[in-house]
Amino acid sequence: MITAGFDIGTRFVKVCVAKDESILGYAIEETGKDMRKIIRGAYKKALERSGVKKRSVERRMATGYGASLVKRANGTVPEAPCVARAVHVLDPEARLAVDVGGLFINVIGVNPRGFIDGALTNDKCAAGSGKFLEMVSETLSVPFQSISDMALKSNSPYSINSQCAVFAESEIISQINAGREGSDILAGVLKSIVLRAITLVERSDSSGRVALCGGISKLPAFRVMFERMIKDNTYLPTVDPQIIAAYGAALLAGGRGGQRKNGASKSSAPDTPRPAGQR
């Protein structure tokens, strides 16, 4: 079955076209004013890259902040089950997924069946998100692509005291004016994001192999810092980590209705009916 998954995030629109469990193609577009147009464009691009006609797509599932904007979706589903499903399909041994995106950090448990096993999120504040990192890079006049390289050069990352993104920005401006190196500030910001993610990982019930997903996990500096601070085995999925949720949505769009566990056969009668008074 050919399916499409849409992950409408706060910073990027991701569309993934999949056939059963294989990715046929995907597209990532930055969000903007006309979201519906951007979603249509991303879908068109993903279809072109997949070599699939629109009418061949049997089911579509949407996730993310703007999931309801996807027209003709067969349904919407929260991001966490999508990430869990995708991570499991890519690596059945993974038990935890850390998804650091534009606005949220999600830590998602994955059960051995390959579905969600609890999720934690930092949705209260933007200070642990990709958007915050973008704000800082603009303040420092550093291109976003260079953030990772600069942060890796830092010898003494600055510890940001403010918990709120707005106050943290003021604090960073004060540090720039005080002559602090840009690389130390960037490393400090990345460290604060990593610490928030680690806090959620520690609160999580699940443990085992950790998959890093979301746009921020594409930054080598983030991965290096994260791996240094966590005892569990960490890895980056074999596909673009930014499209994990979209891929998971495409997988869940395929559904699994009717499949039974324990090999229970249809029309099997119960044991001899119990007389009244017996359990």
Added chain:
Amino acid sequence: MNARINPGPKRTEQLKEYQIAKYLYYILIRGYYIVLLILPYSVISFIARYILHPFIFKKETRFNKYLRSALLWLGGGLNRAVDYRAHLPIMRILLEYLKHNIEPIKRRSKPLVYLGWCVSPEFLRAFDVHYIIPEAYSVTGSWMGQDVSIHLLETVEAEGGSIESCSASKFGGGAYFTGQMPDPDIIVTSSHPCDSGVSFYPTVENLTGAPMFVLDTPYDTTEGAYRYFEKNLRSMIKFIEKNTGQKMDWNKLKASCEELNRTNFYLQELTAMTRAIPSPVSSQLLTVAWAMKLMGSGSPHLTEMARRMYEASKKRLERGEGWVKDEKIRVIWWDVPIAYISLYPWLEKEFGAMVVGGDLMGRCNTPYVDTSTEESMMLSLAKVHLHASMVRNVRGTYELFMDEFEQIISEYSGDCFIFVGHNGCKHGWGYGRIKKDVCKRMGMPALHMSSDYSDCRNTSEESLKKQITDFFVGNGLA
């Protein structure tokens, strides 16, 4: 003392005195003959279902509010013709129960007893009394539409009722304050299922001045506990005898208990049949059976209802036929969603999901009443009380609950577990984590929703449907 009040500014529909009972009694009497004539015949039933369908599945509006909930409860527009045959005795049970409410209004010839919903009405059948179960208004009140439910709940809250209390108790309070029930002569209740009931009945005692007896439910489930409860039941009989001036008729009690045994046989068979894959029994039937048992336990009409449900379901079982054509998901469900009864048919229609096991209300697991001697009958009735739904589930050590929960999961081949999450049920929330851990250990996806099973103000029907959809999709079940 009369504490009835005018509940202040008109925020919801105002109710006239005894309006709920009168509405149900007079509508049902007329509806009874229509049901008797048309529904068991398949062609007419098909047409009736076709016409009623849009009224039921869309959300409640001012046009369908007097129909939707009651029809959903009674399977209107959903059942097959053969299953409607069970509805004639259902009407009789309801009429019989409502007479207890209506007759004292007209002429107070017999004493009126307020009976707590965890006390079996068999004892009262052995006396010449009327009885009203205040908590039953959570079911019958909802049949008049959501605004009536809200009115009852807001009335009792305006009078100082705790918003955290179990809404079933609050419905009882609302029915009292809005004048839906005549004042009682005596009150008989139990210390179970929860503190909401424990605080509600003394309030009514205080307001009405009626003497009250509270059955003290023991903590554990041992032979000693049964003996203790049996003594309690004997004290209750003495209390009723003293306050009504009547002697209990032991032969009538025996007849009621024998009727109860017959009813329980069919209901337990129905419960057992849900273990079959596909399940030939709708959760709707078991839910209706629970509500009817609440009001008419020990009645021959209840046995007849259960027998008809059993026969129709058994035929399906023998043919290997399920209640839904293509059963895809088997759900273990905790708590009956009284205010959201449309969830069951919605699950069946939308996902092919059958509620097959679960408890707190619907699952019948009642001991046999040994009527051979007076002593054995009393001891058995003590066991019946302590094994009743809710009393059995929310009492004693956690192993009691755990063992039964694990047994349900393994016996009913569930694909997932859904806990409706009744707001006022501290016990239910208290073992929430235990349930989650058991499900995790047994590899079963679990959904804990936050709602209130009879208070529609807590969560919207749409929100619950969205949560369930996300859960099914997210766990690869749909």
